[in-house]
Amino acid sequence: GENVEQHPSTLSVQEGDSAVIKCTYSDSASNYFPWYKQELGKGPQLIIDIRSNVGEKKDQRIAVTLNKTAKHFSLHITETQPEDSAVYFCAASQNFGNEKLTFGTGTRLTIIP
């Protein structure tokens, strides 16, 4: 089955700086890669996703890049703000028929004011 590894497990950045979280996956058939943000005491919330026919996707301060050859994808947050502090999870799945998302173990991001 799919295996997703996520690094780092914790990350602290100064407010205004950029943060990068990286994930690798094992199954070359995976073609859908979402990122979730989880605030304390709440359920994970989808913040951005990318499919394997695209190399990069941006949404305001958030971007995701995908390298299919190397089987890794990354989340980039620019101009970080205190409200970006949370736990972030990456995930991978095969679209069209496979119902299962495999999650990374999470990154706790702390923005230092």
Add this chain to the structure above:
Amino acid sequence: NAGVTQTPKFQVLKTGQSMTLQCAQDMNHNSMYWYRQDPGMGLRLIYYSASEGTTDKGEVPNGYNVSRLNKREFSLRLESAAPSQTSVYFCAIKAGAADTQYFGPGTRLTVL
């Protein structure tokens, strides 16, 4: 939480007790999921249901049963709770054209 409700929010059980966690959606989606979240282990799929009346095992199904009696509700049952089942449980639905899953607020379960 994308129209996904979970009850209860918190629960404390003694070893051997049983309980059912409830999940309901108000968006008429086919696919529903149960995950557990443990520190340092991310989210692990327990069971999922691709449509009303069907269920399939996920990564960690042992000790759990599920029921999808109608399209709106998907319940998770612990027949004989064990301390290893202390966790936060999340229900999710799949919405949209791809594997986009949306999560409920969670149930925090402690088994003593």
